Amino acid sequence: MITIENHIGPRLDTETARIKKKYADVKLYPGYGDLIDELISDFGNRFRGPINTQQELLDLCGRVGEMLSDHQIPPDLLEEIRKTRIRLWLDLAESGMKEGALEGSMPTKFELQFPVTPGRPNGHRVKNPPQDRQDEEFESIVEKIAQQQNCDLLRLAGELGIDAAADVLCALGQVGEDERARVISFLSAYLGKSARGESIGLPGLLSYPKAVLDIPSVRMVVRRLLLQDSYEMLLEAGADDPAEFENVRKHAGSMVLKRMQALGKSANVSDPDIHALLFVELKDFFARACNQKHPKNFVKSVRENNVDCPLPSLRQCIATQLIRERRKLYVAFEPGKGKTPPPFLLAEQIFEETGKRQRILYLAPPVVVKELPNRIRPGSAPKSTRDCYYVDPQQGPTVGVVQSRMTTDKIAETVCENDVVFCPYSMLHSERKIKDDEEEEEKPEPGEEALEDDQVDKFIDLLCSQEWDMVVLDEATFVDGNKTWTRLVDKLLHGENGKGTKVSREGYMIAQSGTPIMNTVADPVVIHDLFLKPSERRKKYKQDIRRTDGRDTATERGLDPMRVRQALNETLLILDKPEQWLDHVFPCEYNLSVEEESFLRAICSNPNISAQHKIDACMQFILCPQLISGDETMPESLLAWATQQLDTDLKKKNTILIAENMRAESVLRTKKKKDELEPTEMDQHFYERIRKYCEEWSERNNMPVHFYTVHGKTPEDDRQKAYEDAALAKKNGTHKVVILAMSQCLNMGIKLETERMIALEWPYNSPDLQQLLKRALREGNLDVFMTAFIAIGTVHHGNYEQSMDKYKDALLALYGAGISDEMLGKHIGYRSLGEESPNTEDMLTWLLERSSPAQTRY
Numbered sequence: 001m002i003t004i005e006n007h008i009g010p011r012l013d014t015e016t017a018r019i020k021k022k023y024a025d026v027k028l029y030p031g032y033g034d035l036i037d038e039l040i041s042d043f044g045n046r047f048r049g050p051i052n053t054q055q056e057l058l059d060l061c062g063r064v065g066e067m068l069s070d071h072q073i074p075p076d077l078l079e080e081i082r083k084t085r086i087r088l089w090l091d092l093a094e095s096g097m098k099e100g101a102l103e104g105s106m107p108t109k110f111e112l113q114f115p116v117t118p119g120r121p122n123g124h125r126v127k128n129p130p131q132d133r134q135d136e137e138f139e140s141i142v143e144k145i146a147q148q149q150n151c152d153l154l155r156l157a158g159e160l161g162i163d164a165a166a167d168v169l170c171a172l173g174q175v176g177e178d179e180r181a182r183v184i185s186f187l188s189a190y191l192g193k194s195a196r197g198e199s200i201g202l203p204g205l206l207s208y209p210k211a212v213l214d215i216p217s218v219r220m221v222v223r224r225l226l227l228q229d230s231y232e233m234l235l236e237a238g239a240d241d242p243a244e245f246e247n248v249r250k251h252a253g254s255m256v257l258k259r260m261q262a263l264g265k266s267a268n269v270s271d272p273d274i275h276a277l278l279f280v281e282l283k284d285f286f287a288r289a290c291n292q293k294h295p296k297n298f299v300k301s302v303r304e305n306n307v308d309c310p311l312p313s314l315r316q317c318i319a320t321q322l323i324r325e326r327r328k329l330y331v332a333f334e335p336g337k338g339k340t341p342p343p344f345l346l347a348e349q350i351f352e353e354t355g356k357r358q359r360i361l362y363l364a365p366p367v368v369v370k371e372l373p374n375r376i377r378p379g380s381a382p383k384s385t386r387d388c389y390y391v392d393p394q395q396g397p398t399v400g401v402v403q404s405r406m407t408t409d410k411i412a413e414t415v416c417e418n419d420v421v422f423c424p425y426s427m428l429h430s431e432r433k434i435k436d437d438e439e440e441e442e443k444p445e446p447g448e449e450a451l452e453d454d455q456v457d458k459f460i461d462l463l464c465s466q467e468w469d470m471v472v473l474d475e476a477t478f479v480d481g482n483k484t485w486t487r488l489v490d491k492l493l494h495g496e497n498g499k500g501t502k503v504s505r506e507g508y509m510i511a512q513s514g515t516p517i518m519n520t521v522a523d524p525v526v527i528h529d530l531f532l533k534p535s536e537r538r539k540k541y542k543q544d545i546r547r548t549d550g551r552d553t554a555t556e557r558g559l560d561p562m563r564v565r566q567a568l569n570e571t572l573l574i575l576d577k578p579e580q581w582l583d584h585v586f587p588c589e590y591n592l593s594v595e596e597e598s599f600l601r602a603i604c605s606n607p608n609i610s611a612q613h614k615i616d617a618c619m620q621f622i623l624c625p626q627l628i629s630g631d632e633t634m635p636e637s638l639l640a641w642a643t644q645q646l647d648t649d650l651k652k653k654n655t656i657l658i659a660e661n662m663r664a665e666s667v668l669r670t671k672k673k674k675d676e677l678e679p680t681e682m683d684q685h686f687y688e689r690i691r692k693y694c695e696e697w698s699e700r701n702n703m704p705v706h707f708y709t710v711h712g713k714t715p716e717d718d719r720q721k722a723y724e725d726a727a728l729a730k731k732n733g734t735h736k737v738v739i740l741a742m743s744q745c746l747n748m749g750i751k752l753e754t755e756r757m758i759a760l761e762w763p764y765n766s767p768d769l770q771q772l773l774k775r776a777l778r779e780g781n782l783d784v785f786m787t788a789f790i791a792i793g794t795v796h797h798g799n800y801e802q803s804m805d806k807y808k809d810a811l812l813a814l815y816g817a818g819i820s821d822e823m824l825g826k827h828i829g830y831r832s833l834g835e836e837s838p839n840t841e842d843m844l845t846w847l848l849e850r851s852s853p854a855q856t857r858y
Contacts, residue, residue, distance in 0.1 A: 001050040002057065002092060011091060015084045016040055022180035023077065032077060039081070042067055053102060057092060098359035116714045141799045162218040163566065165390075172212040202229060206267040209284065210274050219278070226282055229263070230256040231314065233573045239314040240291070249317075253287030283455040284634035289321035290314070297395055311389075312345055313338055314574050320346050322573060326533040328509045330476065330524060330572045332814070334579055335514035335774040339417050343472050343510050344376065344389055344420075346844065347397070350469075357397055357419045361463065362487070364474035370716075371473075373399050373422050381422075385721075402427055415462055425478050428488045429457040460488050464495070467502040473527070476511035482527040498534030514774065515767040516572070520814040521807075522559040528571050561812035574814055580771050584777065586787045587762065587800065588645070593635040597626055600794065618795045619662065623760065627685045638760065639686070643693045645758055645787050646738070650697055650705070653755035654729040654736050659743040659772060660722050662764035681826055687740060694738050703736055719745075723744060742770050752776040757786035762800040766807040810836070 002008065016036060016442050023032040042184075043064060051057050068078065093576070095101030166184045169175045175183050203318050205213075206220050212218055234252055238244030248255070260279045262548050294300065301308040312320060315333060319342040323329045333339045364372065371383040377399040378388055390396040400418030402411055403682060404427060411432075415421055457465070471493060479485050503509060509531055516524040528808050529537055536851045559567075588721040592600070603609070621628040625636050642658065649656050697703040708722035729737040730753050739754070741756070744753060752775040763769060769788065776784045790800050 001052045002096055003050045004044070005619060006090060007095070007101070008088075009149070011088055011809070012040070012043070015088060018078060019077075019084065022080070029077075032074075035071070035073065039067070039071065039073075042071070050270060051102070053329050055468050055495045058821070059100065061129050066272075078106050115302060148751065162737075163563070164215065164221075167215045167217060168212050168228045171211075171215055174240070192517055201265040202226065202263050204262055205461040206275060213274060217566055220566075222568055223278060223282065225259060226263075227285075227318075228575055229621060230259060230282065230286060231260050231318065234286070234290075234314055240310060242310060245310045245314075246481075249290035249314075251289035253283045257283040265387050285321065289317045292317060292320065293301045293349060293352070295345070295352050298345060298348050299387075299389055299391055307781065308431070312341060316342050316345070318421050318575065319480070319573055320349075323508055324349075325512055326570070328571055330513075330516065331529075332513055332516045332524075332572055332574050334576060335771060336777070337514075339512040339514070340372065340374045340375070340474075341389060341506070343470055346508070347470065353399075358469040359467065360397070360420045360470040360472065361466070361468045362420060362422045362474065362491075363425055363428070364422065364472075364476055367424065368474055369422045369424050373420075375400050378421055404430070407605070408432055411459065412462060415466060425485055428460055428463075428492075429484050432459060433457070460491065464492055464501070468507060469503065470508045470510065471503050473509075474513075477516065477523060478514040479511075479530070480518070480523045486530070487528060490534075494534055500533070504533070516766055517810040517813065518654045518765055521561050521564045521809045524565050524572060524813070525559060525564055528567055531571060554852060561809045562765060564813040568813075573816070578815060579774075580813060581773055581777070584773055584782075585769065586785065587790055588641065588787050589790045589797070590637060590641050591792050592622070592637050592794065594636060596621070597636070597793075599629055615795050619761075622794060622796060623660075624685050635691075638791065639689055641789055642758055643690070644758065645789075646690075646693065647697065648737055649756040649758070650738075654733050655726040656736070656756050657752065657754040657759045657776075658738065658740045658760065659746070660760050661743045661768060662761060678771050690738070692741055696738075702846065704734075705736040706739070708739045712745060714745070723753060729798040730755060743768060746775065755784060756783070759786055759788035761796045762788050762790055762803055766800060766801060766803045767810065 011493075016407070020033065020036055023029040023036070026033070051060060068081060073081070092856075136226070139702055155488065163184060166175075166180050168182055169183060170177055202222070202225050205225065213222065221720075234255065237255065239246050239248045239252070242247075258280060260275070260282065264275050265280070289503065299311055299826070302311045303309075316338050319331050319339075323342060325345055331339045343360065343362075350356070350358055362372070370381055371385050373381040373387040373853070374383070375389050376388075377393045378394060380399045381401055397419035398417075400414035400421045402414055402421065403423075417670060472478055473489065479489050493501065493633070494504050511527045511531075514526075530539075532540070599621060600618055605612055605619065609617065617628070620639055625634045626632055626793060646656060646658070687709055694705040694707045698836040706725055707727070708718075710719050710722060722737070726737040726739060729735050743759075752772075754776050757776065759769060759771065769786070773784070773786055790796050
């Protein structure tokens with residue numbers, strides 16, 4: 001709590017001493033000293049403490065404001081006291097939050113606005129704004145509420161970023177250009193103390209004066225929001241409906257223009273010409289995108305949920321047109337929404353226009369490379385595919401697939417002699433020389449010199465020697481996640497000396513990912529920067545990122561979500577709103593046993609173990625208490641809860657996936673005596689218990705249960721067998737399939753044939769679960785739910801809370817709008833359910849299923 005003795009009094013004494021000193025000259029300021037003493041006394045009488053919340057502190061600030069109107073105060077002294085009041089409030093609010101003396105967040109009604117310059121209602125720039133202002137004057141600018149212009153600085157900053165908010169202040173003549181750096185620093189500190197409001201939305205942005213809309217960052221955001229709004233309108237009108245799409249797309253331009261004009265009218269725009277150029281630009285773009293010439297050899301539809309859907313879809317039309325016009329694009333459609341076809345559609349269009357085949361280098365994870373080439377030429381990859389994009393694949397581009405087991409001669413032939421070359425990322429850093437290592441090297445003829453090793457190109461040099469028209473980075477988070485790959489891709493795009501290649505000068509650079517943020521909000525910026533010329537990066541960061549192991553961590557730490565959103569406006573394409581995948585997740589919080597909690601406390605209180613080792617040990621113990629403690633009587637709460645959930649799921653569905661999200665070695669670890677051979681998979685601790693439970697469940701219910709494991713060392717054939725058996729069980733219902741897997745081995749390019757999921761803990765990054773879940777939610781299969789276990793009061797609980805905070809930042813960075821804790825908390829329905837009485841049989845059953853495992857243990 002905040003008290004006048006410990007918090008307000010000392011600060012008030014400092015401020016009053018400063019004011020008294022300023023007005024100490026009795027000749028210039030007669031009576032000021034007595035008036036200041038009277039005001040201090042009045043404040044003491046009005047103060048009612050202690051103060052516990054931010055709202056109560058704001059109420060105190062209001063009472064001080066009321067007090068000032070009860071006294072006859074000279075204007076200069078009144079202005080000084082008002083500035084002091086603001087300074088005191090901000091100081092107390094900040095220190096109260098840091099020290100934990102205040103509860104709650106900054107009240108939303110303190111979200112202050114900024115005014116339009118008097119006499120300049122249109123917001124034209126002031127040539128000579130006041131100079132050398134103090135921080136108090138910046139506070140005053142922000143505090144004043146503009147009656148004639150509804151520009152909310154906080155909401156604008158939340159939508160556009162701090163830099164853009166400073167640009168707006170400059171455009172409206174509130175601060176000068178030379179004060180911009182200072183005002184950015186002030187806004188960053190000041191706005192960080194206030195609650196973020198809801199997104200402004202299009203009507204709010206469109207109502208801004210021309211001086212604001214002319215700011216490039218503002219215009220960029222308005223264009224992006226108009227693009228998304230028009231896309232949603234065309235979808236609702238039937239742009240992807242097999243029966244309506246031809247008519248809707250034919251008139252897309254005029255429909256989009258009418259929609260934007262209606263938005264402008266709803267925003268009460270006084271001058272419609274403000275938006276005319278932007279409206280016409282977007283109208284023409286949609287007309288071009290929706291009426292692209294469809295190549296004769298490209299299929300016109302694909303089968304989705306037993307319906308022939310048009311190919312390209314509306315989102316694919318927009319992506320293809322943007323790739324053509326911008327030449328650099330990061331396509332971030334949700335998993336299963338069709339990121340793959342646009343590059344090949346554009347290549348086929350160009351072929352029909354010019355008669356020249358586009359050379360495409362397609363980089364992807366190995367699991368994608370094993371299936372995707374069949375969509376261009378069936379039979380070119382080992383795994384079958386559902387769709388082929390070409391009516392007659394033999395008349396399409398030639399396809400080569402690079403594999404590590406090829407001879408180097410075969411690799412060179414594959415790369416040099418095909419139109420489309422698929423290559424796994426893992427090959428980029430191959431040290432193999434481009435010569436056949438399996439054949440005996442030819443000895444040089446007499447008089448010839450032997451070929452030196454450094455004269456023989458590596459694989460990356462072979463790729464760089466080719467002239468590519470397109471380079472596609474599929475699952476682009478792989479590039480971000482490996483510093484070596486980042487440097488090699490940069491070399492591939494811009495050349496060894498950074499002066500450019502054919503693809504960077506006149507080709508197309510395309511990145512694709514369903515989850516572009518995996519670790520930090522800065523992840524997509526790595527791709528954005530790879531698209532930039534090295535000279536532009538040096539100008540931006542003062543150094544070349546290739547000389548900093550691919551990432552500049554100092555720069556990255558300064559990239560908050562709003563700055564990331566600004567950086568990605570020109571490269572990142574997201575059209576659909578974020579999917580409510582959390583609606584399919586049930587976070588089950590459970591308590592550990594007394595014995596388990598005692599052992600965890602012993603780990604955490606051990607002074608000889610580092611913090612990181614304590615975290616690792618706690619994670620291992622929660623997963624395998626008996627194994628880590630060496631006590632075979634130790635309760636195993638996670639196993640009890642997981643098997644109880646598994647029992648429920650097996651009764652209702654045929655295919656269950658149990659996912660370990662963080663520590664593969666924890667699952668693989670087992671008790672092993674000295675000089676004992678490495679254990680087989682069936683000897684392993686957690687695997688063994690789940691397998692044993694499946695056997696017992698099968699015997700009790702007279703139903704076969706097939707148990708599989710998938711981890712980093714599981715052969716590809718064994719993985720494929722598990723997936724195929726799961727699909728068969730799902731289809732026929734003749735048996736059950738349980739797959740225990742490391743989630744990282746499942747989340748790239750795989751459609752998971754599972755009906756229920758169990759996550760043993762929440763991962764460090766929520767998109768890991770999002771990616772995993774959406775692999776099972778494809779093609780309208782919405783009856784998939786996941787239970788994620790969280791041990792209350794442990795590192796697992798902390799991971800969950802931190803991961804949710806990171807997910808909020810991800811939404812802000814990708815979509816330009818925040819999400820409240822209340823909105824995120826909606827998916828944790830069981831928390832509020834316990835306060836209600838069950839009024840249906842299903843509800844009662846649901847509650848009983850989540851009673852103590854000890855009461856229902858098998």
